[in-house]
Amino acid sequence: MTMDALAALCDRIASAAARTRKLNLLADYLRTLDDGDLARAVRFLSGSPLPDGRKLSVGAATLRAAAASATGWDLELIRFCSRVAGDSAEIIALLMAGRSAGLPLSLSGAEQHLLALAAERSKARKQKLIEQWLxxxxxxxxxxxxxxxxxxLRxxxxxxxxxxxxxxASAQPLELVRAASNRSGDLAEVALAARHQTLDRIQARLFHPLDFMLAKPLESMPDGVLDSGPWWVEDKYDGIRCQxxxxxxxxxxxxxxxxxxxxxxxxxxxPLSAIHPPLILDGELLVWRDGAPQSFNALQQRLARKRxxxxxxxxxxxxxxxxDLLYAxxxxxxxxxxxxxxALLESLPLQPPIHIAPQRRLASPQELDALFEAARARRNEGLLLKRAGSLYEAGRRGGAWIKVKRALATLDVVITAAEQGRGRRATMLSDYTFAVRDGSRFLNIGKAYSGLTDEEIRQLTRLLKSLATERxxxxVLVRPEVVLEVAFDGIQKSPRHKSGFAMRFPxxxxxxxxxxxxxxxxxxxVREIYVASL
Incomplete structure (x- = not known):
């Protein structure tokens, strides 16, 4: 099968609005492939095109430079067009119309091109290879x-x-395919196993992330939610979920x-390199100081640090x-x-810097308010409730886990910019950047898109278009006239915004x-809220 056919399929999938249409197109295509091309196509479609899982470190700048050399177009013009379209590949393909030889390309040939590119260390040589493709x-x-x-792919x-x-495509139960994919982390391997009905032979593999079980978020506890108990309760920590x-x-x-x-x-x-028996732990990565977990603001100083x-x-x-313990x-x-x-987790000989989250049985729903305030006093986000006897439902946000979080505070802010939405909101301005006041200036502090009704978004779209100053x-940049009340879970320092701060989960x-x-x-x-959270 050819890369040309896969490209045509991708274009049809991109133009299909309905999810079922996308699904049918892809399933029908996968049935037509031999084993080798099935593995290649699935790798290409899942974002891991190389058989050995290596990443292809080629940036948009290299693609644009190759396009400029192949077409003779001005590099700055190509960069501008790519920025407006938001997709360098789309622009480069348009530029090559009438310029390329139009030779056929097989999936195996495409794979060989990508392998050759991955083997190159020279940026100039990579650019030359891409120019030859173009x-x-x-x-x-x-x-x-x-x-x-x-x-x-987008x-x-x-x-x-x-x-x-x-x-x-393989007439296999979806739950078996998803379970095998979670164990393996290699969709190409799963596709072949599904075709040959050997999904049960795929073993769990360490050092690839399993899907996380997710908790249903609630700010209040409606009547009857906890009737399916009993429940265990833990603190909801203010760090980064980690495996x-x-x-x-x-x-x-x-x-x-x-x-x-x-x-x-x-x-x-x-320190953890001393662990020898294989295991996978689910938990939270955070700053630990003075014998206690610290807030996310402390961890933020470690994030994205190159040195x-x-x-x-x-x-x-x-x-x-x-x-939680996922593998042992x-x-x-x-x-x-x-x-x-x-029980297995508590039996492990774990030592700092690993700590096991304390857990207790929830005696009654009436305890929740006191337990929540105690968790907040320990600088944690809230509570995590786990239903007794629950399985670890990887990749699912069911009702077996519930996280109880309440907004730290609210701020009245003004919209300074709005972004065009996607999908059913593609014709509306639905993502709003907002600011707080500093004297006569308005300084951005965050961005949010959830919380308003479709009718409110339609009204805001008309209003914001009338307030537009630049695009x-x-x-769209707008005059700062529309005020929103925004809730959030925390304030952190941020170089991305002129205010120097950003809201967490606005x-x-x-x-x-x-x-x-x-x-x-x-x-x-904003500064007051930030200092109080330290």
Whole structure:
């Protein structure tokens, strides 16, 4: 099968509005492939095009430089067009119309091109290879070859939909495909196993992140929610959700977004290299100081730091709070009840910087308010409730886990910019950047898109368009006249905003039509909230 056919499929999937249409198109296509091309196509579609899982470190600047060389177009013009469109591959494919030879390209040939590119260390040589592709193949094929290269297909095809298409194409139960994908982390392997009905042979693999079980968020507890108990209760910690994999001296840390952050926390991973029996822990990564967990603001000083100085490591030492055990003794424990997983966790000879989250039985719902305030007094976010006997439902946000979080505070802010939405909100301005007041200035502090009704968003779209001062692609700058009340879970320092701060998990409570921008909250109020949280 050809890369040209895969590109045509991707274009049809991108233009299909209905999820079922996307699913049917992909499943029908997968049935037509031999085993080799099935593995290649699934890798290309899932954002991991190389057989060995390596990443292709090629940036948009290299693509644009190759396009400028192949077409003779001005590099600055290509950069401008790419910025407006938000997609370099799309623009480059359009530029190559009438310029490329239009040669056919097989999936195996595309794979060989990507492997050759991955083997090159020279940026100039990588650019030359891409330029050769541009001159050889059809524009539509180039569009999706480059998208595959960057790992950003942007055709509305999430990994879960690919799993569903694999299940449909192979006539295998979806739950078996998803379970195998979670164990393996390799969708190409899963697709072949599903076709040959050998999904049960796929074993759990360490050092690739499993899907996290998610908790249903509630700010209040409606009547009857806890009737399915009994329940266990833990503090909801104010750090980064993290999965710790360890075996035979090797340690890896993965965030909920499946990012490997091991290198950023040597003060945690070096001591843990003494762990030898294989295990996977689910928990929270946070700063631990003076015998207690600290707030997210303390951890923020460690985030995205390229250089970790001895002073920083001493000032902000990290720890791992373990609250679940997913793998131990060569056994995946996801289908074991909560109490069994907890007993095994507590039996492990874990030592600092690993701490096991305290857990207690919830006696009655009337305890929740007092327990919540006690958790907040310990600088934690709130509570995490876990239903007794619950399994670890990887990748699901069911009712077996409930996180109780309440807004730290609210601020009245003014909209300074709005971004065009996507999907059913594609014709509306639905993502709002907002600011607080500092004297006569308005300084941005965050962005939110949830909390308003569709009708309110339609009204705001009309109003904001009338207030527009400039437009940059999908973003419209507006005169600061529309006031919102926004709730949030915390304030953190941020170099991204001119205020120097950013809200954590902001959500819009209401449109304050009754309040002028001169009466919104000030930067001094933001500083007060931040200092109080330290």
């Amino acid at each position: 001159l050889a193949y059809a524009p539509l094929t180039l569009k999706y070859l480059l998208k595959t290269l960057t790992g950003m 055709i509305g095809l999430q990994a879960k939909l690919v799993e569903e298409a694999i299940a449909r 710790l994999h360890a075996a035979h001296g090797k340690v890896r840390l993965f965030t909920r977004g499946q990012e490997d952050v091991t290198a950023s926390y040597p003060d945690l991973t070096v 970790l100085t001895p002073a920083l490591l001493a000032e902000c030492p990290v720890a791992f709070i373990a609250y 003794g060569q056994t995946l424990l996801l289908n074991e009840p909560l109490e069994r997983r907890r 940059f692609g999908r973003v 959500r819009i409570l209401r449109w304050r039509k009754d309040k002028p921008p001169e009466e919104i909250d000030t930067l001094d109020r």
